[in-house]
Amino acid sequence: MMRAALAEPLLVERFPIRGGDYEHGGDAAAAIKSIMRQLGISPDVMRRLSIANFEAEMNLVMYADEGWIELQVFPDALRVVVSDRGPGIPDIGLAMQEGWSTATPEMRARGFGAGLGLPNMKRNSDEFDIASTVGVGTTVRYGVHLP
């Protein structure tokens, strides 16, 4: 009842993802990009959300058993929910640390190889939230506001 005030999304599209399915890794992010293109979303918003989506999708493929990525289109924002059944993240604070990674300084300078890529996802979003339970799974929510 308290939540009734929240606006309903105009469009919801969910894409299932299998852990370990490297062959199709990135397909969901590409499908979401194609929807954004048809909706006339600006290149900048498309670029930022695509970066976050791709990181999220590859995390799921690399670490989780299975899950999904869901695009929610609101009048004022595009929001994405990524949820998985998997190992979970024991220390979210550490995973969210910029540069928590084994990547070389040069790679890091270009925003590459930053561990789980969570800081990169956050950097490219206007909203970001993560919840994880070890042994159960992880849910990441992020969004980009429409200009």
Added chain:
Amino acid sequence: MIAKGHLIDAAACVGCVACARNCPTKAIRVRDGLARIKYELCIDCGGCVRSCDHGAARAATTPPSHLERFAYTVAVPSVTLYAQFGRDVAPTRVLHALTQLGFDGVYDISWMCEMLAAATDAYVNEARGPWPKISVTCPAVVRLVQVRYPGLIPNLLPIETARELSARLLRRRLQAELGLEPGAIGIFFITPCTAIMDSILSPVGLEQSYLDGALSIAELYGPLLRALETTPEPDTYLDEVSPRGLLWAMAGGEIAGMRNTNTLTVKGPDVQHVFDRIEAGTFQSVDFIEAYICPDGCVSGGLTIEGRYAAQRNLQHIVKSLPASPAIGEERVRQLLREDFFATEEEITARPVQPLGRDLREAVARQKKLQSLIGQLPGKNCAACGAPDCATLAEDVVRDEAALGDCVFLKIERLEDDLRAQEARVS
């Protein structure tokens, strides 16, 4: 209508769907037995020309009679031309044979290619992101970025192509040397593909092309072969060509001449796959990407004659048999780069696909309708309706450009239903 370097000849088109199915941006529809190009989606790759067995989708290069309008004509061949005549015909001999076809002059661009490799090195060294930088040599790749990957426009290398820079330089030189008006000098590219013809007619990053037109390698091949018979092995009457520049005819040739090794080459259908990844933020650790729409670079252009495998063998041999070119002055190239000698003259703008609706709400409503239509279609992607696949037909229906009833399978289903209903009435 805008002039195009490729078109569909209505009289020759039989209404098959070969071109529509082979178009990488799904820009062709066959309606009422005739293929039509939706030019707003077209990237000028020439895939339709290549796939047409009826000569209907064809190149529209400059008519030879057009050359008569100029007091002085120069042929500027793509370096791909040198790979067309076996491994033992030296590039200088090909250039000399060209002069016998009636051109007043010829101009080799391999040196400019080599200089551009050095300019690219220098630019990448000093540039800021976004990474990777993407080559603009293939005009179809540039169009692809404009249409499908507008987010990658800032990644495009802001350096003009070797053909345009050469034509600009040449025109100035000839004006000074011959005392001719700029308009009296006709500079014609000898092209391996339709995309370059398109880039001359409607240039990107340039207000007007410095080239006056293009003739295809294919149409000059026969006359050149005959001219070569009477062309002696040349002395040094023409400058030697640059071996490093010759490599630009093949995918990988552009980066082969660079010092920077943090580069890669992508070609053919892989280009879209890699661009999807770049747009998603991967490949940021790469400095420079050389990309070609054709499967092996320019040697596989649709307007060439020698097969792409043989052409690459020819080139490898020719490159190794040429004397090593003297090192070009890298400091001089850096200076020219600072003086904007190589710079793209105009900003490259996006040509994004028309959204499904005028605003977000309408677009979302149509997106939902699109999904439901895709569910109603058989998913066989037979293209008999004239759209390349079921999803594209669904999109055309949503855009009011086609009807769901255009689907042959749905049509048969409806006819069978009618028949059953009739039989039921009769019995």
